[in-house]
Amino acid sequence: MKDITAIRAILERPRGAVLAVIVGVEGPSYRPLGAMMTIYGKNDCVGSLSSGCIEADLALQAQETLREGAPRLVRYGRGSKFIDIQLPCGGGLEIVLLPTPDLAVLTQLDAKAKQRHRCALDIDIESGAMTLGLGGATRRTASGISIDIVPEIRVFAFGKGPEVNTFVALATSAGYPAVVLSPDDETIALAKNLGCVTQKLTSKTFPDDLAVDDRSAIILFFHDHDWEPEILAASLKTPAFYIGAQGSLKARDARFAAMRGMGVSDKDLERMHGPVGLISSVKDPTTLAISVLAEIVGKAMQDSGA
Known part of the structure; x- marks a missing residue:
């Protein structure tokens, strides 16, 4: 089950939005594979991807991706180059930051969710391209991630x-x-x-x-x-x-x-x-x-x- 609150935030306020998605998990993790967060700036975000230990750095990284206009893959915790940022759980997270995500695809996704239709949000990590697919288990794919979106209870x-x-x-x-x-x-x-x-x-x-x-x-x-x-x-x-x-x-x-x-x-x-x-x-x-x-x-x- 994936909460799409972060996606709805982008649709309501698209300017300056960066979508952050967990695309890799190693060991224990506070949030699961496919968890999403929308970042607008420091102390201005919707959702979270950790217990608070990486959000400040994610905000800085997000602003850089907006300036560069390209997705960025970052790693925290186990195997990360950011040795000064530790995950209390001891695991490792890979997160892709997507500046100006595809509003057309996200609008279609929101419509399907409101109609209680299951689907998948497929994201290409390198290009940031998004498409909708059939629902299934959230999984890492050859080119990115497929996030299972199921209707809320x-x-x-x-x-x-x-x-x-x-x-x-x-x-x-x-x-x-x-x-x-x-x-x-x-x-x-x-x-x-x-x-x-x-x-x-x-x-x-x-x-x-x-x-x-x-x-x-x-x-x-x-x-x-x-x-x-x-x-x-x-x-x-x-x-x-x-x-x-x-x-x-x-x-x-x-x-x-x-x-x-x-x-x-x-x-x-x-x-x-x-x-x-x-x-x-x-x-x-x-x-x-x-x-x-x-x-x-x-x-x-x-x-x-x-």
Whole structure:
């Protein structure tokens, strides 16, 4: 998964922008291969490529690339000529600095990301040329790097009460867009105040118009478990990478029994998470939200090979 905040910064403010990309990693590293940062000058940047130990020098290098008008490949840490700049992790980083990156390609990339289409940003290190390709694992290529750009995690939270709103408050604060679906007006109102997309549920069914893709997580927070079977059965027909519902083991077993009665197979039920979260027997909404979001993000990273 790659955060394209640095790319969107260039599109909003292209003048004087230099895109810095990690194109080589040796040993431990604070940021992964393909991580990006936009540099405008000293103390004026978007993103980071280290814990703060190389950013000042990167800013100087970036200004030189702007004056020269050509990409520059620099190395820090292990094997670097900059012996006075050390990486605390003990590894080595290769970073390419790209002055005046291709705005047309970056605009296309941003459009694909907003449409939730997976793609790859392919960069030629020597020339700085950029093209878009098919998504796949981020990797170093013969001429440069191919950066896998996947849609951000999106959560669909069904239910009512503090568990829903606490969870989506945490998710949105972490940068994950959330859609709240609830039969409860107060839950809907609070979710709107958090900036969430909302939808009022008028029946115990899964809405036909939800755009669920393979980077979507569906989580149910109902205390009235009668709401769950039909919604979950329909959820299992979507490509969502995570589907779960709060409740105890007893509630899960009752849920599964009801879904089997609806014709849901045991193989499909294996996709279900429940009891949800990394922490067992959670009693308060805040801990539950942290536990569930951690499980969702962990599943997304596992599925993407990150």
